[in-house]
Structures are given as C-alpha cells and as structure tokens.
Amino acid sequence: MEKKRIQIFDTTLRDGEQVPGCKLNTKEKVRIAKQLEALGVDVIEAGFPTSSPGDYKSVQEICKSISKPIICALSRAIEKDIEIAGNALKDAKMARIHTGIGTSDCHIRYKFNSTPEKIIEKAKLSVQYAKKFVEDVEFYAEDAGRTNNEFLAKVCETVIKYGATVINIPDTTGYCLPEEYGRKIRFLKENVKGIHKIILSTHCHNDLGLATANSLSGIMNGAQQVECTINGIGERAGNTSLEEIVMIIRQNSHLNLFTNIKTKLISETSYLVSECTGMKVQANKAIVGVNAFSHSSGIHQDGIIKKRETYEIINPEDVGIDQSSIILTARSGRAALAYRYKKLGYSLNKNSLDLVYSIFLSYADRKKEIADKELKIILEKANIKKKRMLHNSGRINVV
Structure with missing residues (x-):
C-alpha cells in the first residue's frame, strides 16, 4: 500500500505565542520561521495580523523571508480582519487565509448570541470574501469538538461550495476523547458532499493531555493535515506537539503515513523556540525533554x-x-x-x-x-x- 503524506501545519508563531508571557518580536519570529522552513513544515501560520501592528509587520516580514512553506494568516469571520490578513500576505510566495467562526451550541448562543442559520451565512460570506485575496482559504469551525456532527457537516458543505480549500476541525477546548474525535473526522469524510476536494485538518488542544492522541486518531480516520506547535506550546495546556506526532508517524511504519519533516532538526528547533519564547521544556517531555534519552x-x-x-x-x-x-x-x-x-x-x-x-x-x-x-x-x-x-x-x- 502506498504511503499517504500528512501535511504539517505549524502554528507556533500564532497559537503557540498566545501563551501568557510568551511574546516574540519580529526578528525572533522571522528567525523561528526560517528554522521551521529548514525543518520542512508545509504551512507556517505566521500570526493574526489584525491583532496588533507588530503582528501585522511580523507576517509581512516572514512572507518576504520564506519561500518554500505556505504562509498562513489568521482572521475572524469579519471583513476587516480578512482584508488585513490578505494585505499582510501580499509578499508571500504561497499565501493562505485562515478564517472561521465558532460552531458549537455554546459558542453560537453565548459568544455570538446568534443562530445556527446565521453562523452558516457568516461562514459562507467569510470564505467568499477571503477568496478575493487568495486562492487558498482555510476555514476553521471553532469548538468543532463540541459541535453536533450533523450541523458541522452542513457548515463544511457550505464552505466547500463557496471555495474553501482546507477545513480545520479544532478540538478547541481539548474536550474530545480520541475515539470520539476520530469518529467526527470519519463522519465528515463519509457524509459531506465535496469533502474529497479539500484537505481536512486537525487542530487539537491539550487540556486533558489528549492533543497528540486526538490528532493521531484524526489522521487515522482521514484527516490529511495536522496543526501543531514546537514543544506543544499554546493556549492554556498547549497544542498538539509537532515532535510527538511526527515521530509517532515515523516510528509506526504500519500506519502507512509519512511527513516531510527533517527529524534530525527537531532538537535544534525545540531549543530555539524555548530560547526565544522563554518557555522551558519540562524535563520529561516526550522527544525533546532533557530526560527523554x-x-x-x-x-x-x-x-x-x-x-x-x-x-x-x-x-x-x-x-x-x-x-x-x-x-x-x-x-x-x-x-x-x-x-x-x-x-x-x-x-x-x-x-x-x-x-x-x-x-x-x-x-x-x-x-x-x-x-x-x-x-x-x-x-x-x-x-x-x-x-x-x-x-x-x-x-x-x-x-
């Protein structure tokens, strides 16, 4: 059986930087981005340009400095956000806008004070607008982990119809168990019209220590991209650890999966991110902790x-x-x-x-x-x- 390539979407410079006290300046972000390019990641999420002038500049400079990976910028499902992201990406060799909105009942009712119908309309309009700036548009269904599968499928069908090239299924709160998250990915693969046209992506948080396990379950059930960070840094308890998911794939040849990551650069990259962010790696951290070997x-x-x-x-x-x-x-x-x-x-x-x-x-x-x-x-x-x-x-x- 031919091996399937899993794309590595690194969000160290966006989700990873959202850790309290972990502020990177533009020079540091460019330095890390160059290391990620050498490491072999497929996509670098460079930042959230609308969040601050500094982040906007960092995305611009990364676009000028990087040639191989896709450079991605985050936005909310708001025209101004999307426009700013598109402008920040103008110098990218390959650009992607990552836009989206919350889809769980909790987000719809309490975060947006909205209805499912209005959320689907916002999803549609955000993808349509992003396509005016870039061809490659990734849509995230925030809190997909707690979203009803039938409704999530409707959202996915809508954004595919209006031009999404990648759909991100985040377990935003780290809520899911691996079997549950895998079933969600499998349900979408089997029930969403046009799903074969797009890349389905995992984005798992580590609130219950299951981020890597959930991402693995996702790709074993049909996801083709994993969103992750170096050293597993990120909001609250962190994100899926790049080094963990990559080495799980490498060491388990029976999975028939592979990545383009140059694994001999993992330790060097981990050290650089730790040095720049000031986030120490716990001694017993898998793969990159000082006690790992x-x-x-x-x-x-x-x-x-x-x-x-x-x-x-x-x-x-x-x-x-x-x-x-x-x-x-x-x-x-x-x-x-x-x-x-x-x-x-x-x-x-x-x-x-x-x-x-x-x-x-x-x-x-x-x-x-x-x-x-x-x-x-x-x-x-x-x-x-x-x-x-x-x-x-x-x-x-x-x-």
Whole structure:
C-alpha cells in the first residue's frame, strides 16, 4: 500500500505565542520561521495580523523571508480582519487565509448570541470574501469538538461550495476523547458532499493531555493535515506537539503515513523556540525533554549499554541528539559506573569496580547526580584505599 503524506501545519508563531508571557518580536519570529522552513513544515501560520501592528509587520516580514512553506494568516469571520490578513500576505510566495467562526451550541448562543442559520451565512460570506485575496482559504469551525456532527457537516458543505480549500476541525477546548474525535473526522469524510476536494485538518488542544492522541486518531480516520506547535506550546495546556506526532508517524511504519519533516532538526528547533519564547521544556517531555534519552535506573542502564533498543524505541540521533545519557544516581549499578569511567578513559577490573562502587554509593546517597569531577575524586579515594590494602594483601588492582 502506498504511503499517504500528512501535511504539517505549524502554528507556533500564532497559537503557540498566545501563551501568557510568551511574546516574540519580529526578528525572533522571522528567525523561528526560517528554522521551521529548514525543518520542512508545509504551512507556517505566521500570526493574526489584525491583532496588533507588530503582528501585522511580523507576517509581512516572514512572507518576504520564506519561500518554500505556505504562509498562513489568521482572521475572524469579519471583513476587516480578512482584508488585513490578505494585505499582510501580499509578499508571500504561497499565501493562505485562515478564517472561521465558532460552531458549537455554546459558542453560537453565548459568544455570538446568534443562530445556527446565521453562523452558516457568516461562514459562507467569510470564505467568499477571503477568496478575493487568495486562492487558498482555510476555514476553521471553532469548538468543532463540541459541535453536533450533523450541523458541522452542513457548515463544511457550505464552505466547500463557496471555495474553501482546507477545513480545520479544532478540538478547541481539548474536550474530545480520541475515539470520539476520530469518529467526527470519519463522519465528515463519509457524509459531506465535496469533502474529497479539500484537505481536512486537525487542530487539537491539550487540556486533558489528549492533543497528540486526538490528532493521531484524526489522521487515522482521514484527516490529511495536522496543526501543531514546537514543544506543544499554546493556549492554556498547549497544542498538539509537532515532535510527538511526527515521530509517532515515523516510528509506526504500519500506519502507512509519512511527513516531510527533517527529524534530525527537531532538537535544534525545540531549543530555539524555548530560547526565544522563554518557555522551558519540562524535563520529561516526550522527544525533546532533557530526560527523554536519559537513564538513571541500574536495570535500564544495563540494558541500554548492552543494546540501546532494550529501553529506547527512538534513536536519539534521529531527532538531532548525539547519544543517550547514562546519569549516575544512587539507583545506578556497576555496569553504568564502569561505562562512565570508560568514557573518562579508565578501565576498571572487577575488584577495582567493587571498591569504587562502594565509595560511589556513599556519594550518591547524598547527591541527586554524580558528575565527572566527582567520579575522579572517588577514584582518588579508591587509590588511597588501594595503597593501604595492597600493603595488607596485595590483591586490589586499579588499572
């Protein structure tokens, strides 16, 4: 079976930047956009131009600096928003306007004080107007996760009829369970007239920790594009993590899916986004956290030293990390200690290792982690004991 390509729509510079305290200036946005281009993303959502003059300028500058990915600008279903987005995108080699409106009962009643009929009309008019500026128009049905499927299908049919090229089905509040979100995508694929003409996109939030799982369920049920962010940053608990969804696809060949992401640039890109945004990556974050390829348990360390695949399903080199890390703690065993000493140029025989290990444990019980400088101190202590023991028995040997 031929593999299907999943397009990667990166919204780090738009949805990702909406995190409190995460403000990027134009220079930083352009720098990240160039890195995303090198990474191989298909679409860069550069910003929300109507939100501020600074964001408008950033979108303009990104359009001038980027040549390969589609550059996308967000707007509400308001003519002024759409016009500003269209103007900001004038210098893009390939431009897309991303416009839309809330479709759930909650949004229709309380956010817009409107009716389903009026929402469909606004959806239609927004796509029609956006087509005056660009050919590629993506429509988002905000809060689609909580939208009745039959009504959502009507909205989709309408915007397809009036020229939408991509339809985004956001789980805006992170409400859906993976099976539920997958069924929603499958329902649209099977019940919306003209759905084969457009790209169906996922956009999942992580309020319940299910963003990546929901996105995966979406593409397994027919979505062709995933909207995501580097390090999973975004509103509230964040968005689908680009590195997670990309590596899930890469590592599970039976899915018959692929992306154009150059995975060896993932770690570098993660670091850049963290540096520019000031948003630290949690240590246990999948793929890019500092502990993702680190091992401190003796059992795990012994397995990794013997064969990496015993405890790692991803080769760290595949995401731009030189090698796995063996972290020495009180839970580490002799194999890990010998391994680390070998890295420092010391080869210990069994008797020497036993002696050094007993000293190591006394250090490790007092500290979270034993560094190289402390390993050398431990070796010096062992040498002192060695001399004394040599005098008594002549049997201890440090090589």
